[in-house]
Amino acid sequence: MCFVFRLRKKRKTAGDNGRADSFGFAETKGRTQRPGQAMNPIEQFELQRIAPYSIGGVDVSFTNSSLFMLLAALAAVLLTIGATSKRALVPGRGQAAAEVLYEFIAGTVRQTAGKEGMRFFPFVFTLFIFILMSNLIGLVPYSFSLSSQIVITFAFASVVITLVVLYGLYRNGLGFLKLFVPHGVPVPVLLMLVPMEIISFLSRPISLSVRLFANILAGHVTLAVFGGFVVMLLGAGAWAALAPIPILAVVAMYALELLVNCLQAFVFAVLTCVYINDAIHPGH
């Protein structure tokens, strides 16, 4: 995606200065001549307004982020609705994958939040599959990773915490506040413990969102930096012989990133279940 972005930028530049035919060349030349500065690992996180639009002063532009949200949702729909349309008794590959995901998340919700937590199963499942799909699509080179946007992960986390607080109050009334009072602890200790519990509860949306955001961001930056090493080595004369080393590192880290991206989606879902369990059973 960053590549496309560069082209757009350059095209505008070219239009302004009347150098319509040279932008592509200048691009490659710039990269080979100054490889160290040509690679910008942050560029992949830039938001690009594909269709700028605003309603009543609110910016609702269709961005590359929106595009990849659509793609992630589409992938989720294809996997869970498209692949199961045959309702086969003996599932095909896609249906088997959808069933595995279903049973996996259903099992996680049931184990962590109990039977009553199953009413939040659709929510947890949607959250999980959306994050999983956007993470996996984000790993495709030149694409955009939604989880690298703190606003997205924080939106998820705030929805989760809001849900937990509202459902906890709805189900337990003021009994929900027992969440902050650990059971069977002497009163003097409680004086210290209750503020800590409150702080830990308040920090949940932050830790939940930052964990996902930081993991994905760091992974993508690392991949881009090591990719940049390859370019730098290739542009450094005899040192080009060393270029395969960072390539191997990139391959190894890409495998790790695949794991991390799936794992973080799962961690997000599990923590959501844990918090929902707190809403259902506040006295622990």
Next chain:
Amino acid sequence: MANIVLAAAEEAAPHESPAHGATSHGATQGTVEHHGGGDFPPFDVNNFTPQLVWLALIFGMLYVLMSRVALPRIGSILSERESRIESDLSASRELQAKAQAAAAEHDETLRATKAQAQGIGRDAQQQAASETQARRSAQEADFAKKLAEADAQIAAAKAQALAHIEEIATEAAGSILEKLTGARIAAETLRGEFKTVKAS
């Protein structure tokens, strides 16, 4: 947070520009990056609202699709399969029980038939044996009767032969006496004499 990001943007701008060409860069960034929030896009406040709006829209739609269509469908597929497997298993268990019963029945029939066959064999053997015995004893009795008859005949023949010997002996004695003495002795006398000799 916005202040920090803006400050970072001002700081970072000179670093970035040599890569693109110093003359055109400023104008480009102004138009494409919208308000120029910063060099670290995830922290750019201007990027928040469009993403939030679209996230709410798309995630909401996805949630509706998942909770209304996908998950009930997968759930029904799974429960259908489970009940199908359950029914198939119970049917197979039933059939297995039936097969075992049939096998037991078969074994029972086999045993009974075997016993019956053995009984028939034994009966036939006994019958044959008794028949043989009866025929044998009948034959033996027959043979004994014939033997006795033969014995009687032999005895009769012997007696007859002995009687003839007496006649021949008296005749021979008569003719010897006639030749020696020239006197004819009556047969009656000879016979009487013979009897006295034989008796002594």
